[in-house]
Amino acid sequence: MRIDLHTHSNVSDGTQRPEELIEAAAQAGLDVVALTDHDQTAGWAPARATAQKLGVGFIPGMEITCQDHQGISVHLLCYLQDPEYLPLLNELEISRNSRVIRAQRIVERLAEDYPVSWDLVSAHCQPGATVGRPHIADALVTAGVVESRNDAFANILSSRSRYYVSHPAIDPRDAVRLVLEAGGVPIFAHPMANLRGRVVPEETFHDMIDAGLAGVEIQHRDNSEEGKKFLTSLAKKNDLIITGSSDYHGAGKLNRLGENLTEPDMLQRILDAGSGSQASL
Structure with a gap:
């Protein structure tokens, strides 16, 4: 089974409509795909309808922009959360405005x-x-x-550029708690992507785990090889869910659908843990 749990449509920063993304996933031979637009769930309904029509499994999700106490960016994937849970919606509105x-x-x-x-x-x-x-x-x-x-x-838009501007965002520990309250499953996205900028210290991982972090995205093109080893060890020690994903953005990035995949048993753990919304499998 080919499972890709990290994709973006033009509801956030992808280049394809949700329907087109699902069509591309079917053409790429994916059996299950998650739509994880930034701070948005507006693409769920059209993506789900297209997935059901094409016989592709659909997992509703989202990617939340966070920032730890050192000002380091953290991206938190979440799956199967209640899209109408008001405390989470309020934080997302603040994030979008910022x-x-x-x-x-x-x-x-x-x-x-x-x-x-x-x-x-x-x-x-x-x-x-x-x-x-x-x-x-x-x-x-x-x-x-x-x-x-x-x-x-x-170059120009890197976090090391003089044009870069940071922005306030929710603490990842609070984001984890809100996702759990919304019946969702929180997964740390590309945690060791050091080419993107600074990565969080080990204490942030443990703080997020203490808050209820369910898993880590290990197989991702931006995680360093040394980082993948660290994440694998961390996941084993803490019984975390391990995912692999493309982080597909259509024509916006080089990432290709299905270039990294999640194992079926890990998807099952997500399905068992999530209660805020339903997958279509």
Whole structure:
């Protein structure tokens, strides 16, 4: 069984509509796919309907933007949460608003050196979508500054760039607790992706585990090999769920559907633990 539990549609920063993403998953030979847009669940209904039509298993999910006490970015995947759980919805609204302010500040800095504007960035973002740096990257491509999103993130939009702007986000421990309260299953996304920027210290992992973290995404192209060894050991010691995923964004990134997969027994653990919404298998 081919299971990919980390994908994005244009509801956040992917380039395909939810229906198109599921069609691409079917063409890629996936048996089960999760839609995990940033801080949004608006793509669930069309993705589920298309998955049922095509005979692809569908797992409703989301990726929550967090920040630990040292200011390091943490991305928390969650599955099968209640999409109407108000305390979580309130935090997501705060996060989306802070993303907009952050993106505007980045664009202001970039505009001093490059032919980009907020209008150009907005043209690359679907109405109601979660605004993020990928949309700024798309604007830079359109302006001829870089050739691809990957080129933009390797340089101009990296966390080490002078154009970078951080933004306030929920503490990952609080995010884990809210996901659990919403009946969801919290999984730490690409925890050792050191090429993206700083990774959290070991104490943050243990703090999140103490809060109820259910698993870690190990097989991901951005995790270092040394990081994968650390995560495997951590998962074994703490009986964590282990996932592998593509983090697919359509044409926005090099990541390809099914390039990393989750084992069926690990998916079953997610299905057994989640109670806030239903999978379609």
